[in-house]
Amino acid sequence: LISPFHGGHLEVIVGPMFSGKSEELIRRVTRSLIAKQNVLVFKPALDDRYHASAVASHAGRSVQALAVRGVADIRAHLSGEDRLLGAEPGVQRPPLPDVVGIDEVQFFDAEVVTLALELADAGVRVILAGLDLDFRAEPFGPMPQLLARAESVEKLTAICTVCGAPATRSQRLIGGQPARYDDAVVLVGAQESYEARCRVHHAVLE
Ligand code: ADP
Known part of the structure; x- marks a missing residue:
């Protein structure tokens, strides 16, 4: 099977x-x-x-x-x-x-x-x-x-781009900085990227 x-x-x-x-x-x-x-x-x-x-x-x-x-x-x-x-x-x-x-x-x-x-x-x-x-x-x-x-x-899991541990989260970066909680899920025309991160190295700005 x-x-x-x-x-x-x-x-x-x-x-x-x-x-x-x-x-x-x-x-x-x-x-x-x-x-x-x-x-x-x-x-x-x-x-x-x-x-x-x-x-x-x-x-x-x-x-x-x-x-x-x-x-x-x-x-x-x-x-x-x-x-x-x-x-x-x-x-x-x-x-x-x-x-x-x-x-x-x-x-x-x-x-x-x-x-x-x-x-x-x-x-x-x-x-x-x-x-x-x-x-x-x-x-x-x-x-x-x-x-x-x-x-x-x-x-x-992926691999955390900061420490190499198993990554469970997707870090959103806008112009190289962590995205804000309120940033639209789809941003048109922004310089954004994503990285795999563990719980410790995942950041969301207020
Ligand atoms: P997903 O569909 O979950 O986004 P993919 O199947 O498209 O994942 O790609 C997984 C592949 O991405 C891995 O096998 C590896 O070659 C590559 N890769 C690039 N960055 C990472 C990372 N930080 N952690 C693990 N794999 C990565």
Whole structure:
């Protein structure tokens, strides 16, 4: 068995930036592809387009993925609506894939929880990877619900860029300085960067 679970279930991979979440998602998806399973991988589109793309790890490995604007796009793709638009009535809907993967799942709204549970109930192996915490070390969007409802949770660590200890947090830097708690999660045009940090070396300005 590729996965120890029988039938549909939910697997969640979390950790800070650079902890290898994408690598682990790619590893699991690649094994399913080797087993000739039907796999679909999604990720949020950074721009406003719904397009073919890939999930790539910082170390350079990748798998094909579809970049989507939200859960509605995932539903449209799974039901075939996006391709059947204008097709003859009665055209077959595609069967559900064996495996559905989503990377950067923290960026989706709460609907992603409903979708993940529906798919798992329908027999799909659902593999989700995302940040458990935002730069303030607060739980990120839908992650608490997903973590609580998953059959399997893998919490990865990165390496703290200050001391080399296991890093559980993502340090946000703006112009080289720790970001403020109130800084917008998405800053347009700012000189910002992120580093993996341990609890001791993670800083958020008041
Ligand atoms: P994530 O999806 O969690 O952001 P990736 O799978 O994209 O992580 O990348 C993980 C890879 O990033 C590691 O295997 C390593 O090669 C590289 N890396 C760069 N900086 C760090 C760091 N501070 N700690 C651990 N790995 C790092």
